[in-house]
Amino acid sequence: xxxxxxxxxxxxxxxxxxxxxxxxxxxxxxxxxxxxxxxxxxxxxxxxxxxxxxxxxxxxxxxxxxxxxxxxxxxxxxxxxxxxxxxxxxxxxxxxxxxxxxxxxxxxxxxxxxxxxxxxxxxxxxxxxxxxxxxxxxxxxxxxxxxxxxxxxxxxxxxxxxxxxxxxxxxxxxxxxxxxxxxxxxxxxxxxxxxxxxxxxxxxxxxxxxxxxxxxxxxxxxxxxxxxxxxx
Amino acid sequence: xxxxxxxxxxxxxxxxxxxxxxxxxxxxxxxxxxxxxxxxxxxxxxxxxxxxxxxxxxxxxxxxxxxxxxxxxxxxxxxxxxxxxxxxxxxxxxxxxxxxxxxxxxxxxxxxxxxxxxxxxxxxxxxxxxxxxxxxxxxxxxxxxxxxxxxxxxxxxxxxxxxxxxxxxxxxxxxxxxxxxxxxxxxxxxxxxxxxxxxxxxxxxxxxxxxxxxxxxxxxxxxxxxxxxxxxxxxxxxxxxxxxxxxxxxxxxxxxxxxxxxxxxxxxxxxxxxxxxxxxxxxxxxxxxxxxxxxxxxxxxxxxxxxxxxxxxxxxxxxxxxxxxxxxxxxxxxxxxxxxxxxxxxxxxxxxxxxxxxxxxxxxxxxxxxxxxxxxxxxxxxxxxxxxxxxxxxxxxxxxxxxxx
Numbered sequence: 001x002x003x004x005x006x007x008x009x010x011x012x013x014x015x016x017x018x019x020x021x022x023x024x025x026x027x028x029x030x031x032x033x034x035x036x037x038x039x040x041x042x043x044x045x046x047x048x049x050x051x052x053x054x055x056x057x058x059x060x061x062x063x064x065x066x067x068x069x070x071x072x073x074x075x076x077x078x079x080x081x082x083x084x085x086x087x088x089x090x091x092x093x094x095x096x097x098x099x100x101x102x103x104x105x106x107x108x109x110x111x112x113x114x115x116x117x118x119x120x121x122x123x124x125x126x127x128x129x130x131x132x133x134x135x136x137x138x139x140x141x142x143x144x145x146x147x148x149x150x151x152x153x154x155x156x157x158x159x160x161x162x163x164x165x166x167x168x169x170x171x172x173x174x175x176x177x178x179x180x181x182x183x184x185x186x187x188x189x190x191x192x193x194x195x196x197x198x199x200x201x202x203x204x205x206x207x208x209x210x211x212x213x214x215x216x217x218x219x220x221x222x223x224x225x226x227x228x229x230x231x232x
Numbered sequence: 233x234x235x236x237x238x239x240x241x242x243x244x245x246x247x248x249x250x251x252x253x254x255x256x257x258x259x260x261x262x263x264x265x266x267x268x269x270x271x272x273x274x275x276x277x278x279x280x281x282x283x284x285x286x287x288x289x290x291x292x293x294x295x296x297x298x299x300x301x302x303x304x305x306x307x308x309x310x311x312x313x314x315x316x317x318x319x320x321x322x323x324x325x326x327x328x329x330x331x332x333x334x335x336x337x338x339x340x341x342x343x344x345x346x347x348x349x350x351x352x353x354x355x356x357x358x359x360x361x362x363x364x365x366x367x368x369x370x371x372x373x374x375x376x377x378x379x380x381x382x383x384x385x386x387x388x389x390x391x392x393x394x395x396x397x398x399x400x401x402x403x404x405x406x407x408x409x410x411x412x413x414x415x416x417x418x419x420x421x422x423x424x425x426x427x428x429x430x431x432x433x434x435x436x437x438x439x440x441x442x443x444x445x446x447x448x449x450x451x452x453x454x455x456x457x458x459x460x461x462x463x464x465x466x467x468x469x470x471x472x473x474x475x476x477x478x479x480x481x482x483x484x485x486x487x488x489x490x491x492x493x494x495x496x497x498x499x500x501x502x503x504x505x506x507x508x509x510x511x512x513x514x515x516x517x518x519x520x521x522x523x524x525x526x527x528x529x530x531x532x533x534x535x536x537x538x539x540x541x542x543x544x545x546x547x548x549x550x551x552x553x554x555x556x557x558x559x560x561x562x563x564x565x566x567x568x569x570x571x572x573x574x575x576x577x578x579x580x581x582x583x584x585x586x587x588x589x590x591x592x593x594x595x596x597x598x599x600x601x602x603x604x605x606x607x608x609x610x611x612x613x614x615x616x617x618x619x620x621x622x623x624x625x626x627x628x629x630x631x632x633x634x635x636x637x
Contacts, residue, residue, distance in 0.1 A: 060535055061631045081539060088537020095634065099532040103241035108234070115234040116537060160536075 004072065007168050007200045008034035008057055013066035015052050026052040028223035029066070034202060036167070039194045041203040041210050044220035050204040051172060053220065057202070058091055058170050059083045071167055088116055092161025092199070094171035098153040100145040100160070106132075107141035110159045117164060131159040134193060151182035158186070162193060171203045175210065187213045235542050239549035249518055250554055256514030257558035257610055258565070264507045264606035265566030266596070271500040273574060273597030275493055276458055282489060283482050286359055286421055288327075288452030289461045290468065291485050293478050297449060298485055303332055303404055306447035307477060316471050317453060322464045324456045327354040328448040330438040334401035336381075336389060336431055338415070343388040345381075345431040347401060349438020349448075358454050361419075368393045368417030375434040379413040384428030386418045393417070399431070403443040411441055504605070508613050516617040519551060523621040530625045531633030540626035547622035548615060555614045559607050566603070570596045 015027040026049045034040060042050045055061035057068060059075045068075045071090055078086060093099075100109045110131060111124045119127075132138050135155040145153055154174060161169050171190075175183035191213055194201050203210050211217050219227040243250045283289050291298075292313065294305040307313065310328050317326045330349030335342055352371045355361045362370040367386075371378050379397055381389065391397070395415045403409040413433070421427055439445055455464050461481045469479040483490040523530075530543055573596040583592035 055631050058535070060634075084534070084537055084539045087535065091537075093535055095532070099528070099634070101238065101529070101532070103238055103245050108237070112234060113537060116542070 005035055006033050006069075007036050007038075007071060008032065008202070009069040010053075010057065011067045013053070013056060013068065014064050015049075015056055015061065016064055017052075025223050027056065027063070030220075030223070030225055032218065032225065034200060036200055037194065037198050038216055039191060039201045039214055040216040040218060041205050041214035042218045042220060043205055043211055044226075046206075048220040049223040050220055052223075054170055054172055054202070054204045058093070059087060088113055089164070090166050090168060092164075092166040092169040094154070094157050094161050094169060094174045096173040096176045098145070098150070098157045098177075100153055100156055102145055105142050105144055106137060106148070106156050109145070109156055110163050113160065113164050119164070127163050128159075131163045134162075135159045135189065150177055151179075151186065154178060154182075154186060155189075158190065158193075162197065162199060165197070165199070167200060169199055169201045171201065171205075173205055173207070174203065175205070175207050180209065183207065183209055235546050236549050239546050240553060242546075242550055243553055246522060249522055253515060253518040253551075253554050254558045254561075256518070257511055257555055257614060258562045260507050260511035260514070261559055261562035261606050261610045262565045262569070264504055264609065265562065265602050266569050267503050267507070268500060268602035268605055269566065269570040269596045269598060270573070270594075271497060272599055272602060273570075273595045275497060276597055277595050279458060279482070279493065281422075282486070283458075284359060284454060286423070286426070286452075287482060287486060288358065289455045289458065289482050290453040290465045291480055291482075292451040292453070292468070292472070293449065293480070295476055295478055298478070298480065301331065301449075303402065303442065303444075306404075306444060306449060307451065308447055310448045310451060313451060313472050313474075313477075317451075317468065320464065320467055320471060322455050322457065322460055323468075324454045325354070325358045326451055326453045327351055327358040328435060329355075329450040329452060330435060330442065330444060330447075331449045332401050332438075332442050334399055334409075334431070336385070337398040337400075338389040338391045338395055341389045341391075343385060344429065345385055345399075346429045347399070347431050347433065347438065347442075349433050349435045349442075351435040358452060364419050364421055365417045366420045368415075370417060371434055372416070376437060377411070377413050378416045378434070378437075380417045380419050380432040381415060382427030382430035383418055383420045384424065385430060386415075388428070391415050397431075399441070401442065403441070404447075405443045407443070409441050409443070413437075504609065507606075508609055511610055512613050512617045515551065515614045516620065519547065519618050519621045520624070522550075523547065523625045526625070527628050527633040530628040531630040534628060535630040535634060543626040543628070544619075544622040547625050548618055551614050551618035552611070555611050559610060562610075563603055563607075566606075567598065570598045570602065574598055 010030055010032045013027050013030040016023055016025050018024070030053060042053060044050050052061065056063050073086070075083065101112065104112065107128055110128050114124045114127065132141065135158055137152065137155050137159065140152070145156065148156065175186065178186065187209060190201060193199065203214065205211070216230045218225055292307065294307055297305040314326055317323050328351055332347045334345050334347045336345045350361065352375055365380070366383065381391065393415060397413045397415050399411055399413055401409045419427065419430065419432065433441065439447065455461050462483070465479050465481040472479070533543060577593045577595040579593050
């Protein structure tokens with residue numbers, strides 16, 4: 001099997017944590033491979049380990065055992081600074097609560113990562129305009145997050161996650177705070193972007209709509225993969 | 233640049249906290265600037281009163297005259313030296329003096345006196361001597377055979393204006409100097425110790441009386457600025473070339489006064505330390521609160537690839553911007569307060585005596601150090617205490633702060 005066709009590979013991934021003094025086995029040996037361009041969802045009931053798995057994959061959390069490769073790079077071999085840079089350059093995050101930087105405008109939020117990367121002004125400007133068009137927020141560059149609706153804020157978050165062309169987009173419950181109409185619109189948009197840009201999308205969700213739109217649904221139960229369903 | 237932009241906007245986002253932090257820094261800075269201006273103004277005022285009143289800022293004597301005074305340790309070519317002094321930048325005025333001990337008698341009273349020969353016009357220019365006459369007059373135009381007595385000395389002799397005074401001393405040629413003088417005025421230098429024994433003659437009379445033709449014991453020099461005295465003393469020393477002459481700044485010839493002033497100035501640093509401590513606690517408190525409230529924000533920044541070092545920068549930029557703004561406004565407040573009190577001063581309900589001098593008013597001073605010392609202290613204190621919350625912010629665990637669920 002060609003390892004280069006995978007964005008994510010996890011091997012016997014384990015993670016325990018303590019909650020109110022009780023040890024919780026959140027992830028109990030997950031073996032997972034996510035191919036490039038996939039539009040997948042990790043689903044499962046609360047406490048099944050979805051979020052912990054997403055945290056481990058993104059390098060935000062460290063596994064107790066097992067290994068993670070992202071774009072063929074072993075995360076455990078990276079220093080803190082390398083991990084920061086790797087996240088900045090290869091992973092886009094979409095959060096449930098949008099988590100935009102409140103003091104920056106829409107344009108500044110979107111170009112934040114490119115500024116950290118040192119992308120030139122002209123190129124930044126071009127990319128921001130393109131992505132704003134893609135997410136349907138043209139003309140809103142100068143607005144601050146508080147002046148936007150939830151749906152619009154999540155569009156900005158999607159634009160921020162995608163603007164620097166990362167290979168992987170991790171989305172944690174991206175539709176949880178939105179109404180079904182807005183959720184549907186955003187999911188269609190993300191699926192379209194997945195097809196046009198080739199970026200890999202991995203969701204962690206309860207949302208049935210995401211499960212329906214996803215091409216692959218990985219069901220977690222008690223920290224283990226219970227079902228891995230690839231749709232036609 | 234984006235980090236600086238976020239920092240700048242963040243300080244306007246949390247207005248109440250920013251205002252509180254700014255006020256803490258502003259008060260600390262203004263107090264420090266004011267207390268330094270106050271201390272410098274007061275001490276310079278005391279030093280100036282002390283030196284300009286009689287001593288001068290620099291004195292020239294023959295060799296070790298200061299430690300072992302003698303009638304014979306004289307400066308011979310003082311007029312030539314005076315010409316050189318007038319060409320030295322920073323020298324304002326100078327005056328020659330002659331000293332000797334003697335016995336003064338008036339009626340049936342006698343008292344030991346310190347005979348001081350002064351050149352009336354030059355002394356007046358240097359120490360505003362005529363203003364110290366509290367009774368009678370300054371020397372008349374030729375001043376011949378006239379004497380002035382210190383307040384205490386006049387009292388000891390129980391003398392009236394125009395009375396005759398017999399003065400006896402030893403002359404430089406070994407003879408007994410004695411002559412009759414007319415008492416024309418009482419001098420109050422505000423130095424009681426000095427006024428108890430001082431008897432003033434014109435320089436010409438003193439030189440004649442003591443057989444010191446063309447010779448003097450002391451040149452007192454007043455400089456334009458107090459803070460450059462040591463350098464000017466060095467320049468004078470080089471210019472006059474005579475190795476037998478000793479050029480001393482006031483810090484040397486008024487050693488004990490200088491030491492007392494230095495010790496007193498130590499109090500200024502203690503108050504600066506206390507102010508710094510207050511600023512440090514205030515800044516630490518508000519910045520730490522701000523960091524604790526924003527852990528989610530730092531978690532997001534870290535998650536999307538902001539390095540911990542950049543988060544430290546963000547917090548320090550925020551502190552530095554607030555500090556700089558506070559310093560600007562604090563400078564204006566301190567400048568206005570120092571300016572007002574440098575003119576009007578603070579009148580003391582009860583005057584105090586320092587080095588034998590009476591002081592009834594304290595003035596502040598506007599100088600560069602009363603701004604740059606607090607500015608540097610406050611800036612580095614705020615930055616230093618800001619490092620701890622900044623590190624805390626940089627160490628934010630994104631997993632905990634974001635709580636994906």
